[in-house]
Amino acid sequence: MDRGQSLPGRVAPDRTAPDRAAQRRRASGRPRIEDVAALAGTSAITVSRTLRAPAKVTEATRGRVLRAIEQLGYIPDIAASSLASRRTGIIAVLVPTITIPVFAETVQGITDTVRAEGLQILLGDYNYSDASERELLLALAGRRPEAIISVGLVQEPAARALLRGLGVPVVESWDLTDDALDLVVGFSHAGAGGAMARHLAAGGGRRLAFVGGTDRRAAARAAGFVAAAIECGVSAAIALPTAASNLAEGARALAQVIEQAPQTDAVFLSDDMLAAGALLECQRRGLAVPDRIAIAGLGNMEISRALSPGITTIDVAARAIGRRAAEAVLARLRGDAPGATVLDLGFSLIPRGSTRPVPAVA
Amino acid sequence: MDRGQSLPGRVAPDRTAPDRAAQRRRASGRPRIEDVAALAGTSAITVSRTLRAPAKVTEATRGRVLRAIEQLGYIPDIAASSLASRRTGIIAVLVPTITIPVFAETVQGITDTVRAEGLQILLGDYNYSDASERELLLALAGRRPEAIISVGLVQEPAARALLRGLGVPVVESWDLTDDALDLVVGFSHAGAGGAMARHLAAGGGRRLAFVGGTDRRAAARAAGFVAAAIECGVSAAIALPTAASNLAEGARALAQVIEQAPQTDAVFLSDDMLAAGALLECQRRGLAVPDRIAIAGLGNMEISRALSPGITTIDVAARAIGRRAAEAVLARLRGDAPGATVLDLGFSLIPRGSTRPVPAVA
DNA sequence: CTGAAAGCGCTTACAG
DNA sequence: CTGAAAGCGCTTACAG
Numbered sequence: 001m002d003r004g005q006s007l008p009g010r011v012a013p014d015r016t017a018p019d020r021a022a023q024r025r026r027a028s029g030r031p032r033i034e035d036v037a038a039l040a041g042t043s044a045i046t047v048s049r050t051l052r053a054p055a056k057v058t059e060a061t062r063g064r065v066l067r068a069i070e071q072l073g074y075i076p077d078i079a080a081s082s083l084a085s086r087r088t089g090i091i092a093v094l095v096p097t098i099t100i101p102v103f104a105e106t107v108q109g110i111t112d113t114v115r116a117e118g119l120q121i122l123l124g125d126y127n128y129s130d131a132s133e134r135e136l137l138l139a140l141a142g143r144r145p146e147a148i149i150s151v152g153l154v155q156e157p158a159a160r161a162l163l164r165g166l167g168v169p170v171v172e173s174w175d176l177t178d179d180a181l182d183l184v185v186g187f188s189h190a191g192a193g194g195a196m197a198r199h200l201a202a203g204g205g206r207r208l209a210f211v212g213g214t215d216r217r218a219a220a221r222a223a224g225f226v227a228a229a230i231e232c233g234v235s236a237a238i239a240l241p242t243a244a245s246n247l248a249e250g251a252r253a254l255a256q257v258i259e260q261a262p263q264t265d266a267v268f269l270s271d272d273m274l275a276a277g278a279l280l281e282c283q284r285r286g287l288a289v290p291d292r293i294a295i296a297g298l299g300n301m302e303i304s305r306a307l308s309p310g311i312t313t314i315d316v317a318a319r320a321i322g323r324r325a326a327e328a329v330l331a332r333l334r335g336d337a338p339g340a341t342v343l344d345l346g347f348s349l350i351p352r353g354s355t356r357p358v359p360a361v362a
Numbered sequence: 363m364d365r366g367q368s369l370p371g372r373v374a375p376d377r378t379a380p381d382r383a384a385q386r387r388r389a390s391g392r393p394r395i396e397d398v399a400a401l402a403g404t405s406a407i408t409v410s411r412t413l414r415a416p417a418k419v420t421e422a423t424r425g426r427v428l429r430a431i432e433q434l435g436y437i438p439d440i441a442a443s444s445l446a447s448r449r450t451g452i453i454a455v456l457v458p459t460i461t462i463p464v465f466a467e468t469v470q471g472i473t474d475t476v477r478a479e480g481l482q483i484l485l486g487d488y489n490y491s492d493a494s495e496r497e498l499l500l501a502l503a504g505r506r507p508e509a510i511i512s513v514g515l516v517q518e519p520a521a522r523a524l525l526r527g528l529g530v531p532v533v534e535s536w537d538l539t540d541d542a543l544d545l546v547v548g549f550s551h552a553g554a555g556g557a558m559a560r561h562l563a564a565g566g567g568r569r570l571a572f573v574g575g576t577d578r579r580a581a582a583r584a585a586g587f588v589a590a591a592i593e594c595g596v597s598a599a600i601a602l603p604t605a606a607s608n609l610a611e612g613a614r615a616l617a618q619v620i621e622q623a624p625q626t627d628a629v630f631l632s633d634d635m636l637a638a639g640a641l642l643e644c645q646r647r648g649l650a651v652p653d654r655i656a657i658a659g660l661g662n663m664e665i666s667r668a669l670s671p672g673i674t675t676i677d678v679a680a681r682a683i684g685r686r687a688a689e690a691v692l693a694r695l696r697g698d699a700p701g702a703t704v705l706d707l708g709f710s711l712i713p714r715g716s717t718r719p720v721p722a723v724a
Numbered sequence: 725c726t727g728a729a730a731g732c733g734c735t736t737a738c739a740g
Numbered sequence: 741c742t743g744a745a746a747g748c749g750c751t752t753a754c755a756g
Contacts, residue, residue: 081749
């Protein structure tokens with residue numbers, strides 16, 4: 001009996017070009033759909049159908065094909081498949097940086113929603129820089145995603161033009177705007193900043209401070225925070241921008257606030273990690289929280305619950321943002337008419353021990 | 363003058379099949395290499411060369427091609443490109459879960475090293491389960507990666523067979539073994555556990571406890587920990603396995619240890635996040651650290667530095683593991699003979715305030 | 725239910 | 741330096 005490479009139906013032909021090709025092919029080593037077809041005594045089309053639309057193949061054929069696949073260890077080449085079908089099954093996700101837990105949660109929400117449909121996430125991390133956002137977009141576009149979800153608004157004109165030219169659904173998220181490329185799902189950062197300022201003022205804060213990053217969402221929170229503070233008749237300062245989101249940076253920011261404005265009695269840090277760093281620094285310095293100084297954050301991360309006192313924070317429904325963004329994409333891909341173009345998921349303020357309680361209204 | 367879609371050199375032919383094809387193509391909307399070639403008055407091959415090997419094209423031609431690319435917003439289709447070239451430029455990275463910061467750092471080390479060579483990372487997250495590790499492997503294999511890096515050893519026989527069949531370099535990491543598929547770069551987990559037990563015993567610990575996950579690396583650390591404790595003549599218990607790596611779980615584990623073995627005077631938690639949770643729980647319960655109970659972790663995460671007292675930990679050079687693994691892959695891809703098959707990067711114990719100091723040797 | 729032909733959008737030798 | 745031909749490994753209509 002023949003063994004090894006000698007498959008039924010593959011008698012040596014005397015063609016010449018195909019031979020060269022076959023030789024090159026052997027270099028890759030991996031079995032192709034033709035090899036499966038030959039072993040199963042059928043055609044490539046039937047193998048393809050067995051994989052994509054098994055109901056259209058008789059059970060007997062299907063069995064032979066599946067056995068051949070198993071035997072050869074055949075794994076379809078996704079590049080070839082999507083080239084031929086013009087369907088990549090890829091959803092590109094643009095994210096400032098995946099190392100921030102709330103963004104990771106949004107990505108998780110997308111992944112969970114999209115996986116059931118057999119779609120895959122292609123994650124692009126642009127590190128908060130417009131220049132590499134565009135670069136990243138070029139790289140992602142080369143993979144022909146069927147839709148794009150951006151964590152954050154896409155502001156840079158070149159990036160916007162590129163996205164429009166792609167001709168696929170685009171969902172921006174984590175913010176709201178009247179000027180969306182396509183769809184937006186998020187919440188108002190100015191609103192969140194304002195809500196926190198009112199909470200701190202209601203608890204007796206008279207000299208507030210804001211600490212946050214340089215990105216547009218942090219800027220919107222700062223603006224909302226200051227505006228609401230003024231409305232409440234208390235003062236509010238904006239500290240120098242923070243470079244990162246970690247405990248050390250939060251501690252540094254707190255130290256700076258105390259040095260520059262020693263009478264500050266409430267600080268809103270634009271992220272729970274920073275807030276936790278600030279709280280720990282207060283404890284090291286012997287500043288009573290919340291009596292001497294109140295501390296608040298944003299994101300409802302685990303650490304805001306775990307420290308003592310718990311840190312007052314704003315919950316932003318990060319996972320729901322991902323879920324709803326993905327649902328919008330799926331609807332579009334199904335050809336549904338676009339529903340609401342702007343989806344406001346809101347936020348909620350969670351008071352904890354790190355801020356003074358708001359007295360009940362008389 | 364003609365405008366719009368009517369490009370030079372694209373006079374309407376009276377062929378019939380190509381017409382149908384052209385029509386379908388128009389559905390995708392995106393310009394192809396042929397469109398660029400037509401606009402630049404050259405051939406597809408020259409466009410391709412302008413992109414991959416610009417030195418082989420005259421400056422004049424290159425200029426015309428680049429202008430045409432710019433004008434049309436042409437972005438090459440990566441699937442088509444890699445199908446034709448049989449080079450995907452993809453390095454697949456298998457990771458138990460990216461949400462653990464030390465693994466994220468290893469991935470960062472890989473990315474940094476590999477990016478310069480124009481290779482891309484394809485990240486697969488298998489959530490510590492063997493079943494989905496194999497599934498994931500199938501999905502990754504369909505993308506035809508040129509090499510595979512696994513965070514952790516690949517133990518499951520089916521997965522090992524699959525990887526071997528791929529015929530590409532495989533680097534396992536974060537552990538050591540005599541039975542590597544190809545290359546390993548990591549450190550000894552039993553060694554790390556042992557070192558920590560000796561440190562705790564030297565500081566006066568008499569009743570040690572280990573808290574860790576159910577994965578093999580945690581099991582190896584537990585085994586090394588217990589063996590060294592026995593050698594030092596102190597007792598060591600292994601607590602029930604932890605389900606996750608977060609502060610709440612660390613707090614829960616500490617509570618359980620205290621309940622089951624109230625006299626425990628030193629706990630090694632197999633991850634800094636757990637250790638931080640345990641430390642905070644001690645503080646809530648009024649248990650003095652390290653006098654009443656010493657706490658130690660692993661991973662040298664930021665939080666182990668930020669809390670007071672600082673948490674004694676083991677630094678495992680997570681980023682270097684990624685870097686060295688990637689370098690090994692690059693060497694293989696260049697065709698270099700394999701260097702050492704097993705690369706031991708070691709670890710270092712960082713004593714901090716959460717454990718009792720080791721008295722100087724007399 | 726099954727298959728032959730054509731094509732997806734690129735690149736690889738090979739000639740000139 | 742430039743290009744015509746062939747092919748990468750699949751799938752899509754279209755026939756039977």
